[in-house]
Amino acid sequence: MTLLSAPPRTDPTTAGPAPLAPAARLLPALAAVYRAQLARARVARIPLLFVATFQSVGILVMMRGVVDAGQSTAARSVVAGSSVLVVAFVALNLLAQYFGKLRATGGLDHYATLPVPPASVVLGTAAAYASFTLPGAVLTAALGAVMFGLPLGQLWVLLAVVPLAGAALSGLGAACGLLAPRQEIATMLGQLGMSAALLLGVLPVDHLPQPVQWLRDLLPSTYGVEAFARTFAPDPDWTMVLADLGVCAGVGVVSLTVATWAYRRAVAR
Amino acid sequence: MSETAGPAPEEAPPCVAVRDLVRTYRSGRGAAATEIRANDGISLTVRQGEIFGLLGPNGAGKSTLVRQITGLLRPDAGSVELLGHDIVRHPDRAARLLGYLGQESTALDELTVALAAETTGRLRGLGRAQARGAAAEVLAELGLTAIAQRPLAKLSGGQRRLACFAAALVGDRPLLVLDEPTTGMDPVARRAVWRAVDRRRAERGTTVLLVTHNVIEAETVLDRVAVIDDGRVIACDTPGGLKALVDGDVRLDLVWRDEAPVGVPAVAALRERAECTGRRWTVRTTPEQARELVAAVTTGPAFAALDDFTLATPSLEDAYLKLGGRHGGLAK
Structure with missing residues (x-):
């Protein structure tokens, strides 16, 4: 069986290097990765999003037994912490696992043999994971506000909190996944990060010992929680909200830069 | 090289x-x-x-x-x-x-x-x-x-x-x-x-x-x-x-029904040279020797024990083995 015909004659006189195909530009490539990841998340991650949301709702119920309803710092931070926990679960934990798996199985080769800027792969994936958490975070926040007798009018702030906390946490998650020497370690780091976000974000800050509070200040999700918690107050201090969100954005830029560097390192030739 | x-x-x-x-x-x-x-x-x-x-x-x-x-x-x-x-x-x-x-x-x-x-x-x-x-x-x-x-x-x-x-x-x-x-x-x-x-x-x-x-x-x-x-x-x-590179040689594959009839002298001699994988024996040899071997195994008790045999011209795998490939891990 000869299925293959002879090759066409190529003119041997054409000297010099062949023209290079154009490389993909940052934004279109980012959009393509984002779209693909979002579609992928729809197929594969919906059960996990349920888990993330139920976990947060469960924590709300549990904390309701300890914290009274009504305007109090404790009530605000429980509701805000549980909402941001959905983001931490998906953006930090699942993204660390995803990149850990991609790296361990050689899946990164697929991207490394395509002419794409590394930032588009990392940012597109991170953005998809973060935006996927929005429904769960909104649901948790609404349910929490009702349970703890807090106003519902400021839930729109989540439209800023989720992307910014999402950027900070997903950058951290991606960096963990890409830097971990083994897949199991990536999984472990993601889960540790999520546990930290859970304990340090949900527990009312007044009850924490000083060293734990310092640790809390180091965690990027804290500022998302703080910003969101402030908006439940009867007369929110919007300057402080903006300041907290600014910290989130700053940490987001840093952590996504680190993640992009980690990606470059992981596909290093 | x-x-x-x-x-x-x-x-x-x-x-x-x-x-x-x-x-x-x-x-x-x-x-x-x-x-x-x-x-x-x-x-x-x-x-x-x-x-x-x-x-x-x-x-x-x-x-x-x-x-x-x-x-x-x-x-x-x-x-x-x-x-x-x-x-x-x-x-x-x-x-x-x-x-x-x-x-x-x-x-x-x-x-x-x-x-x-x-x-x-x-x-x-x-x-x-x-x-x-x-x-x-x-x-x-x-x-x-x-x-x-x-x-x-x-x-x-x-x-x-x-x-x-x-x-x-x-x-x-x-x-x-x-x-x-x-x-x-x-x-x-x-x-x-x-x-x-x-x-x-x-x-x-x-x-x-x-x-x-x-x-x-x-x-x-x-x-x-x-x-x-x-x-x-x-x-x-x-x-x-x-x-x-392996022109001139042929490959003889023998598949036995059960146990190889090692009582037959030609079969016993063959066992020394053949590559045995379960019931399949493979031997690479000259066409003359292959003819003799086929004659030996297609008569008497050897033939009764024989399930299948093929005589084939060399494949790339034979070439590979002849070249000194040490692992023999090629799929057929």
Whole structure:
């Protein structure tokens, strides 16, 4: 069986290097990765999003037994912490696992043999994971506000909190996944990060010992929680909200830069 | 050893030029670590429009070689040129010159077939409409349209492989590097792959570098093949040229119903020389001896114990074994 015909004659006189195909530009490539990841998340991650949301709702119920309803710092931070926990679960934990798996199985080769800027792969994936958490975070926040007798009018702030906390946490998650020497370690780091976000974000800050509070200040999700918690107050201090969100954005830029560097390192030739 | 260059099908300019490539790995930890030379001075030239195969057992160094050609791995020493571009110095250029089908599909697994192909096209620099059009065309060409909306993870191994091959084709490249493209495929899918490859070569002069350990495939589709063993090119020629190395010898395969009748002297003598795999015995010998052996086993008690026998002209595998390939791990 000869299925293959002879090759066409190529003119041997054409000297010099062949023209290079154009490389993909940052934004279109980012959009393509984002779209693909979002579609992928729809197929594969919906059960996990349920888990993330139920976990947060469960924590709300549990904390309701300890914290009274009504305007109090404790009530605000429980509701805000549980909402941001959905983001931490998906953006930090699942993204660390995803990149850990991609790296361990050689899946990164697929991207490394395509002419794409590394930032588009990392940012597109991170953005998809973060935006996927929005429904769960909104649901948790609404349910929490009702349970703890807090106003519902400021839930729109989540439209800023989720992307910014999402950027900070997903950058951290991606960096963990890409830097971990083994897949199991990536999984472990993601889960540790999520546990930290859970304990340090949900527990009312007044009850924490000083060293734990310092640790809390180091965690990027804290500022998302703080910003969101402030908006439940009867007369929110919007300057402080903006300041907290600014910290989130700053940490987001840093952590996504680190993640992009980690990606470059992981596909290093 | 450098290449024992066989005649290129045409004196076309080189597409892939690899010179004295060395890549070592460290295996183990600390003081017990040993250095493994995965590629030990490999040189070969793939001409434009050629379908060139890398044949060798597992662990021979084929994938290491391909990873250096695709810019995924930097060689310790030596040079890699793709269509006139120095890939050791500019590994990022490889992605703009070649389409690569690796062995893993984890990056695409949860996408639908259509989205995997379209996204890969977009990441190869195509616009959205262009990528969508090109993806639809390739899926139709490979007969994947019916399963275009199913996620890769839900497909059978062969279908998934074909979908990944489709993604590798979207966004034309002058060179395709395919690492065992037909693994797990049924004959229909395999034919679709070779037809697509053939079409690209006929219409656009596409060059194909193929990693395989499937001898039948190597014999039927390749223009030239480099046999790689222990990190070296031990031969490089057309499949016919390689088989000429073992010209004159034939291969006799005997399959016994049950126990081999070692009471028959000819069979007892044969056992010393044959390669025994369960009830199958294989012996490579001259046609005269083979005739005598066939005569001996097709009479009397030996024939009664014989389930099947075949007498065949040499295959690439025989050539490979004759060349001194030590692992014998090639698929038939």
